[in-house]
Amino acid sequence: MEELPPLKLDTEVISLEDTFNRKISQDIQSPIDVPHFRKSRMDGFAVKAQDTFEAEEDNLIALRLIETIEAGSIPQKTVSAGECSYVATGAAIPEGADAVVMVEFTDNENGTIFISKAVSPGSYVIGIGHDIKKGDVIIPKNSLVDLPTLGILSACGIHTVPVFKKPIVSLMSTGNELVTHDAQELEIGQIYDINSIVLKQAIENTGTTVNYLGIVKDDFKALTEQIEKGLKESDIVLLSGGTSKGEGDLGVQVLDTFENIEVQVHGVKIKPGKPLIFAKLHQKIIFILPGYPTSALSCFFVFIDDFLRKLSGYPLRSKNTELLEVGERIYSPIGRHHFKPIQVKHIDGTKKIFPIKTGSEAISTIFRSSGYIEIGELEEIVEKGDRRTFYTY
Amino acid sequence: MEELPPLKLDTEVISLEDTFNRKISQDIQSPIDVPHFRKSRMDGFAVKAQDTFEAEEDNLIALRLIETIEAGSIPQKTVSAGECSYVATGAAIPEGADAVVMVEFTDNENGTIFISKAVSPGSYVIGIGHDIKKGDVIIPKNSLVDLPTLGILSACGIHTVPVFKKPIVSLMSTGNELVTHDAQELEIGQIYDINSIVLKQAIENTGTTVNYLGIVKDDFKALTEQIEKGLKESDIVLLSGGTSKGEGDLGVQVLDTFENIEVQVHGVKIKPGKPLIFAKLHQKIIFILPGYPTSALSCFFVFIDDFLRKLSGYPLRSKNTELLEVGERIYSPIGRHHFKPIQVKHIDGTKKIFPIKTGSEAISTIFRSSGYIEIGELEEIVEKGDRRTFYTY
Numbered sequence: 001m002e003e004l005p006p007l008k009l010d011t012e013v014i015s016l017e018d019t020f021n022r023k024i025s026q027d028i029q030s031p032i033d034v035p036h037f038r039k040s041r042m043d044g045f046a047v048k049a050q051d052t053f054e055a056e057e058d059n060l061i062a063l064r065l066i067e068t069i070e071a072g073s074i075p076q077k078t079v080s081a082g083e084c085s086y087v088a089t090g091a092a093i094p095e096g097a098d099a100v101v102m103v104e105f106t107d108n109e110n111g112t113i114f115i116s117k118a119v120s121p122g123s124y125v126i127g128i129g130h131d132i133k134k135g136d137v138i139i140p141k142n143s144l145v146d147l148p149t150l151g152i153l154s155a156c157g158i159h160t161v162p163v164f165k166k167p168i169v170s171l172m173s174t175g176n177e178l179v180t181h182d183a184q185e186l187e188i189g190q191i192y193d194i195n196s197i198v199l200k201q202a203i204e205n206t207g208t209t210v211n212y213l214g215i216v217k218d219d220f221k222a223l224t225e226q227i228e229k230g231l232k233e234s235d236i237v238l239l240s241g242g243t244s245k246g247e248g249d250l251g252v253q254v255l256d257t258f259e260n261i262e263v264q265v266h267g268v269k270i271k272p273g274k275p276l277i278f279a280k281l282h283q284k285i286i287f288i289l290p291g292y293p294t295s296a297l298s299c300f301f302v303f304i305d306d307f308l309r310k311l312s313g314y315p316l317r318s319k320n321t322e323l324l325e326v327g328e329r330i331y332s333p334i335g336r337h338h339f340k341p342i343q344v345k346h347i348d349g350t351k352k353i354f355p356i357k358t359g360s361e362a363i364s365t366i367f368r369s370s371g372y373i374e375i376g377e378l379e380e381i382v383e384k385g386d387r388r389t390f391y392t393y
Numbered sequence: 394m395e396e397l398p399p400l401k402l403d404t405e406v407i408s409l410e411d412t413f414n415r416k417i418s419q420d421i422q423s424p425i426d427v428p429h430f431r432k433s434r435m436d437g438f439a440v441k442a443q444d445t446f447e448a449e450e451d452n453l454i455a456l457r458l459i460e461t462i463e464a465g466s467i468p469q470k471t472v473s474a475g476e477c478s479y480v481a482t483g484a485a486i487p488e489g490a491d492a493v494v495m496v497e498f499t500d501n502e503n504g505t506i507f508i509s510k511a512v513s514p515g516s517y518v519i520g521i522g523h524d525i526k527k528g529d530v531i532i533p534k535n536s537l538v539d540l541p542t543l544g545i546l547s548a549c550g551i552h553t554v555p556v557f558k559k560p561i562v563s564l565m566s567t568g569n570e571l572v573t574h575d576a577q578e579l580e581i582g583q584i585y586d587i588n589s590i591v592l593k594q595a596i597e598n599t600g601t602t603v604n605y606l607g608i609v610k611d612d613f614k615a616l617t618e619q620i621e622k623g624l625k626e627s628d629i630v631l632l633s634g635g636t637s638k639g640e641g642d643l644g645v646q647v648l649d650t651f652e653n654i655e656v657q658v659h660g661v662k663i664k665p666g667k668p669l670i671f672a673k674l675h676q677k678i679i680f681i682l683p684g685y686p687t688s689a690l691s692c693f694f695v696f697i698d699d700f701l702r703k704l705s706g707y708p709l710r711s712k713n714t715e716l717l718e719v720g721e722r723i724y725s726p727i728g729r730h731h732f733k734p735i736q737v738k739h740i741d742g743t744k745k746i747f748p749i750k751t752g753s754e755a756i757s758t759i760f761r762s763s764g765y766i767e768i769g770e771l772e773e774i775v776e777k778g779d780r781r782t783f784y785t786y
Contacts, residue, residue, distance in 0.1 A: 016574060020594050034756070037581045041754060070611070072570030074581045090570055090684075092582040131755040147591050148760035151686050154587040155756040159575035177465030177483055181409060182552035188430045188467045189485040194547040198540050201413045218463070291483075293544050318711060361434060362524040363427070363548040367541035 007235050007283060007311060009164040016153055019145040021207055022163040023313030028139040030156040033129035040087040041124040045106055045113055046097035047084045049121040060107070060114040069094060084113050093125055100124035132156060144313045167311045169203050170230030171196065172213040174223060174241040174251070175291060180215065194293040194363060195240040202300055203238070207312030224254050231284050238304075241291030251288040255279050276303055294360040298339055298372070301393045320371075320392045327352030330382040332375040341369035344390060353390055366393075400628050400676060400704060402557040409546055412538040414600055415556040416706030421532040423549040426522035431486040434517040438477040438499055438506055439490035442514040453500070453507040462487060477506050486518055493517035525549060537706045560704045562596050563623030564589065565606040567616060567634040567644070568684060573608065587686040587756060588633040595693055596631070600705030617647050624677050631697070634684030644681040648672050669696055687753040691732055691765070694786045713764075713785045720745030723775040725768040734762035737783060746781060759786075 011025040040046065047063060055061040067077045067085040075094035079085055084101075085094045093100070098121045105117035132138060138152050139145075145153075145161075153161065178193040179186065186192070193215055200210045211234050216226045223239075230237035239251060255263050255277070263279045276299050277288035287304060289296040301317075309316050327347055332338045343354045353373060358365045371392040375382060382388065404418040433439065440456060448454040460470045460478040468487035472478055477494075478487045486493070491514045498510035525531060531545050532538075538546075538554075546554065571586040572579065579585070586608055593603045604627050609619045616632075623630035632644060648656050648670070656672045669692050670681035680697060682689040694710075702709050720740055725731045736747045746766060751758045764785040768775060775781065 017590060017593075032579070035584060036579055041752075069582075071568060072582050072611075090568075090584070126754060131751065131757050147595055147690060150594055151587050151591045151690070151756050152760050154574045154585055154590045155686070157574050157576065157579065157585045175465065175483075176463060181547045181550050183550065186425070186429055186550065189432075189462075189465050191428065191483070192547055192550045194544050197410060197547045198544045200410075201543055202540055218465075293548070297540060297544070358524065359434075361519060363544050364524050367545050 016159045019161045024143045025162045025164045027137045033134045034132040038093040039126045040100045044100040044102045045084040046087045049099035052118045055115045055118045063113045166209045168209045168234035169236045170211045170234040172239045174216045206308035207314040237286045240289040240296045292360045294366040326386045330355040338375040339372045344370040409552045417536045418555045418557045420530045426527045427525035432519045433480040433493045437493040437495045439480045440477045442492035445511045448508045448511045456506045559602045561602045561627035562629045563604040563627040565632045567609045571608045599701035600707040630679045633682040633689045685753045687759040719779045723748040731768035732765045737763040
């Protein structure tokens, strides 16, 4: 699906706390130096380095302690020759001082500090802008906000952040047989709607907002109205069901009535999940997934998950792959590229691939599967003992 | 930190939509058979199989079409010998019928259906409970709810779910020098609080709820009150800062006043992030992380992240590891087990490890790092050309 167009997302300014996993919409510069004052790297005494040049263990230099400066407090006195101020780790270095002597190399006797080690100018002083300089681009446009990004933004005192809006997907399930999962009792012929709740979560997991439009009956007018509503309210419309009805394909029939729409059918030769309908209309995209939940979710992962993540900036799912031995012959229909859900079992300490006997009509198929293998269009049999790459969803 | 006790979490019943990534607190049984009626696997005609036994391409069997049954509708008529009903994929099989002939092997001439292929009883009929049987344990206790779990629960019409409550961590930052990131201007000596926002997100990423208690001054009474408040309101108290003050360790001084507390110091020999304080009090846990954000976050990942995830049931972070060549000599202090943040750079197409020159006082250290390597207590130098395992945080 390389032909999927990059949708253009609007931008918004949000509070720093809400930016985790959001995509930054413009280069962000630091408004301040970090640190913005000279600070001590250690607990010690701020001195004029020159005063310590002669200091050795057998030649202690005496300095007069004029102030104690804790982290967070403002130095009140300037250090002159022969003087020093106590500085805690992280505390501001007072005017006049240009180095810190670690507390380990000092002795305090009634306010006189004896120094046993020479320090050079700058020792244990973290300079202004040492970490980040005012005006530095700290986060480039299009970055995804992760924990270190939150840290940098906090350090610079930035509390509102320009980000791209999340893409919005309008979601609906279609089918006369579907009822919501909190319905009281099922009539004969009815089943609970699974795709709404599973696909809603799958879409949200990609950093995308869901605009849920409910269950739509297999009715031309109702479906047209809901697709139009979805196109108005979101960037992408995603519906499941209605692609393999005996009466023809209601979803495609509706799409064909839109002007300037480009409809493509994917995966006619793919199993499970035949077919996936994909349409472009102006700057919007419509997906129609198959109705069986196992097929719908497989199709979502194979075709749509990466697309939404690239759009939102979310990291792609790490698709674990392993080359494993097949533990039992697996059959596959000729002429279909098969994403075959399989189970991985430990046999004598070795992981092996086994077929799942239920089909895509069973919700438990994907539940019981460890992942899938790919079986080519021209392969009818994968023999026991073959080695195959196993993918997790 | 194997000695961390398993905290006992309470349970609650929540709406299915809110269960993603939550841990199920008791075995869940299906209240229904899935499917709960016999349904057709294909578009076709529901028949008595016996009627078709003689059917062949050159011996068509004629059956009278008595009804058309779409998915979701209730069959009104019983199929008798010589009769059939149209059934769409997923539609209910009517009484009397015991098999489905695929539409491909039929011809419809004015309400008479000609069958060209014999079917055996049960063909293309999905039986009651084929997928899930009423009373089956569909989700065992302690399962984490993932997408397939949501699917199974929906399929069974379950809409409220018993789960363990999320663990709660009370979080605070300590330090007189800290101000919130949305403060107007920094005074000399002040810095923006980074740990509150970064650790809050890091904790939430483990499926844990944060009870944020704000910035606490380096004041014995204030810190005691806030830790007591945290112990009352949550399972775990986590504070950062105050572990390396010149005046002694305020956090530990406060902890020592609690009765029956067990205080342990970890990582005295670890860099960065020395030390981590860990205390057990009755069934509660207190962590004190170092104040420097780079150290605090490293410490969190090395010691606390997995612990919280095991508690909430979240999957552990996948720690990518790679054996890479060291591109430049790296120094490390003797006597400290060092989790050294490093950069991975591509040199002539090969990934190599390079040291980061800034220390743990710089927020940009962790931001610029690709991950870390471990350097043993007795190693002072990692030579250029050595090969080391590189871990991502």
